[in-house]
Amino acid sequence: xxxxxxxTESEIHIREFLSANPAxxxxxGEVEVMTDRYTNEEWAAQIAETQRKVLAEVRDRRKxxxxxxxYETPSAASTGLSKTVDHTVLKLDAKEAQIDALCAEARVENxxxxxxxxxxxxxxxxxLKGTDVVVACxxxxxxxxxxxxxxxxEARAAVAAGAAELDLVLNYSILTKHNPPPTSPPLSSRDxxxxxxxxxxxxxxxxxxxxxxxxxxPYSVGAASTVGEEDxxxxxxxxxxxxxxxSIRALCPSPTVIKLILETSQxxxxxxxxxxxxAASANLDFIKTxxxxxxxxATLPHVQLMVTAAEYLSTKTRSNGGSPVRGGGRKxxxxxxxxxxxxxxxxxxxxxGATRLGTSSGVWIMQEGRKAVExxxxxxxxxxxxxxxxxxxxxxxxxx
Numbered sequence: 001x002x003x004x005x006x007x008t009e010s011e012i013h014i015r016e017f018l019s020a021n022p023a024x025x026x027x028x029g030e031v032e033v034m035t036d037r038y039t040n041e042e043w044a045a046q047i048a049e050t051q052r053k054v055l056a057e058v059r060d061r062r063k064x065x066x067x068x069x070x071y072e073t074p075s076a077a078s079t080g081l082s083k084t085v086d087h088t089v090l091k092l093d094a095k096e097a098q099i100d101a102l103c104a105e106a107r108v109e110n111x112x113x114x115x116x117x118x119x120x121x122x123x124x125x126x127x128l129k130g131t132d133v134v135v136a137c138x139x140x141x142x143x144x145x146x147x148x149x150x151x152x153x154e155a156r157a158a159v160a161a162g163a164a165e166l167d168l169v170l171n172y173s174i175l176t177k178h179n180p181p182p183t184s185p186p187l188s189s190r191d192x193x194x195x196x197x198x199x200x201x202x203x204x205x206x207x208x209x210x211x212x213x214x215x216x217x218p219y220s221v222g223a224a225s226t227v228g229e230e231d232x233x234x235x236x237x238x239x240x241x242x243x244x245x246x247s248i249r250a251l252c253p254s255p256t257v258i259k260l261i262l263e264t265s266q267x268x269x270x271x272x273x274x275x276x277x278x279a280a281s282a283n284l285d286f287i288k289t290x291x292x293x294x295x296x297x298a299t300l301p302h303v304q305l306m307v308t309a310a311e312y313l314s315t316k317t318r319s320n321g322g323s324p325v326r327g328g329g330r331k332x333x334x335x336x337x338x339x340x341x342x343x344x345x346x347x348x349x350x351x352x353g354a355t356r357l358g359t360s361s362g363v364w365i366m367q368e369g370r371k372a373v374e375x376x377x378x379x380x381x382x383x384x385x386x387x388x389x390x391x392x393x394x395x396x397x398x399x400x
Contacts, residue, residue: 008143013092014154017119024157031152034246036239037281043238050277050325051270054309061308069304073350076343076369079110084346084355085362086136086167086335088115090292096123103127105363113165115358117141118158125162136165136257139248142291144169144263148244155248165257167358168248168284169291172263175236175271238278245282259286259335259356264302265295272302273309280313280326286356290338297338300352306334307353343368 007015018025038046060066074080087106089098099120106114107128114124115136124135137158140151155166249258260279264272276287287306289298314324314331326332336349337358346357346365359365 005145008146009092010141010143011146011150014118014150018153018157021157024160025153031149031156031251032247033148033152034243034250036243037246038239040235040237040239043242043278044235046325047238047274047277050309050313051273054273054305054312055269057312058305058308061304069307069352071307071351071353073347076347076372077366078369081346081369082110082362082366083112084350084357085109085111085365086113086115086165086337086356086358087111087362088337088358088360089120090115090117090138090141092117094120099123100127103133106133107131109363109366111362112356115165115167118154118161121158121161121163134164135162136167136259137161137163138167138169138261138291140169140171141167141261142169142293144171144261144291145173146171148240148247151244152247152251155252159252159256164255165259166248166252167259167261167288168245169261170263170275171241171244172266172271172275174241175274176266177236178234179268236274238274241275242278242281245278245284249282249284254285257285259288260284261288261291261337262306263291263294264289264299264306265297265338269305272305276306276309276313276332277325280310280324280332283326284332285330286333286335288335288337288356288358292338292358298336298340298349298354300348303334303336303349303352303354310334310353340365343372 061068074084087102087109089102091098094117099116102114102116103124104127105111110131111133113134113136114128115138116124118137118139121135121137128135139155139158140146146154151168155168158166245260252258260275262272262275267275279287287310289302289306290296310332314326316324333355334353335356335358336352336354340346340349340357340359341361341364343365346359346369349357357365
């Protein structure tokens with residue numbers, strides 16, 4: 001019996017589009033896969049050190065009297081708030097009228113971006129001419145298990161079509177491959193900003209590969225602690241993950257913004273930190289919670305963990321040996337996506353340190369924000385509201 005994984009509906013969708021648009025499949029030249037920086041064991045040692053330090057800081061911040069997470073947030077209904085929103089339609093069967101409406105709403109509300117699948121990128125670019133709203137394109141969506149070469153082709157085509165940002169799905173099945181079956185509910189609490197839309201995982205097709213060793217610096221052999229508790233036994237193929245991320249970064253350098261979707265609902269806290277470490281090492285710009293198509297979306301505990309990791313991995317401090325993992329002098333940021341439906345959801349995520357929100361409810365969030373401002377000015381508490389515009393985000397399977 002043939003054991004070759006069958007292409008998913010999403011993969012077929014992209015292949016058919018590229019076949020019909022050969023110029024987008026060639027414009028940026030050949031695609032190449034980067035070599036690794038370290039051996040898999042060296043990655044494991046580095047990641048264990050990140051896990052140890054970040055988890056300790058998270059524990060300290062959550063203690064009574066700890067500094068917690070209370071970041072300054074844009075005022076409700078302000079341009080600052082609208083520029084945190086990636087306005088999103090990601091249904092596989094999205095229609096032209098929905099994309100036109102998405103762009104029109106983004107124009108009116110002055111959102112940061114519209115986020116769509118590859119076949120809609122050029123249309124969105126044309127629709128948004130004359131504005132500063134950019135186009136983001138998902139890559140490897142939503143399974144993440146597509147072959148690296150396929151992801152590279154998709155990323156290259158998205159940039160050629162005019163995408164300024166790429167939301168790339170991590171092949172998280174590499175991290176979860178050796179997870180034991182769950183025996184109890186996860187320890188992390190869930191908050192109101194959750195959304196359960198399930199989808200089947202596809203089989204991982206990556207293979208372990210070795211790399212080269214570093215001879216000096218904070219992440220040379222022996223500079224980090226031993227591997228974490230859950231990593232006893234076979235080490236996940238960190239090298240395969242890094243090479244995929246670094247290859248896409250090399251193919252799509254700055255100013256293209258790359259956000260790595262972790263699918264946090266499928267990962268333990270240690271696995272989230274492993275993914276964050278690899279994203280920073282590949283010099284990616286954001287780590288992002290969820291596709292919204294597989295399990296619960298953004299939660300406060302996960303955003304808090306990711307924000308703490310992003311700060312640790314991007315900042316020169318004594319605790320990380322004076323050398324950030326992510327280069328370029330800029331902090332890796334966090335995008336909360338999946339189940340962010342209201343101004344209250346948005347406020348919680350922004351206060352926790354997220355700087356971008358992926359949502360199909362951006363218009364509603366801005367409307368709620370304006371009503372909250374008006375109510376505060378009038379000395380009243382905002383009351384219950386009814387969605388009066390066309391918003392199918394509760395039922396349309398957008399994942400956001």
